Amino acid sequence: SVSEVRIERPARNARIIIHTARPGIVIGKKGEEIDKLRKEVSSMMGIPVHISVEEIRKPEIDAYLVAANVAQQLQRRIMFRRAMKRAVGNAMRLGAHGIRINVSGRLNGADIARCEWYREGRVPLHTLRANIDYGLAEANTTYGVIGVKVWIFKGEILGKQ
Structure with missing residues (x-):
């Protein structure tokens, strides 16, 4: 259900935008899945990562x-x-x-x-x-x-x- 992942890299941090039809599945209960993903990606990249999930309306x-x-x-x-x-x-x-x-x-x-x-x-x-x-x-x-x-x-x- 994930259609597109955009990665923007301003100075000393990263912004990841996930476009999905079902944002609830990506975010998880109380944001557990997205927190886990944020920790994993920031440890890989070595810089703070901001992840946002955008819903595809149609x-x-x-x-x-x-x-x-x-x-x-x-x-x-x-x-x-x-x-x-x-x-x-x-x-x-x-x-x-x-x-x-x-x-x-x-x-x-x-x-x-x-x-x-x-x-x-x-x-x-x-x-x-x-x-x-x-x-x-x-x-x-x-x-x-x-x-x-x-x-x-x-x-x-x-x-x-």
Whole structure:
């Protein structure tokens, strides 16, 4: 459920920002987990560390979390097309301008590996000002590894004109 970890290193200390869909799991009961993590990281780095946890309000439009969710469903033997279409529908419903999901490997245990993708909306990968979130996850199945790639187009970044 952890999507991104940002590390900032101002003078003689460090700031770690953890972006997660479920901050309660990362923080733990009464902040035990985060205190343990803070002590471990500060002993490794040898400087004081400040850790903050930020909640992802819409995990359905975070590319890494969508990819991890689809990979988890594939490990539980849910049909890949159903998992892909459900993830695409959720993302589009919650405000994504476009989404593309790519799964590749021995889909449904086939002898020959193949690549299947599903797209809704627009995903302009060649447009530099496009705000596109990319995520990659792997599902370890009994037949082998299935790779899941997700691109989510969240709109265009308009600079100062």
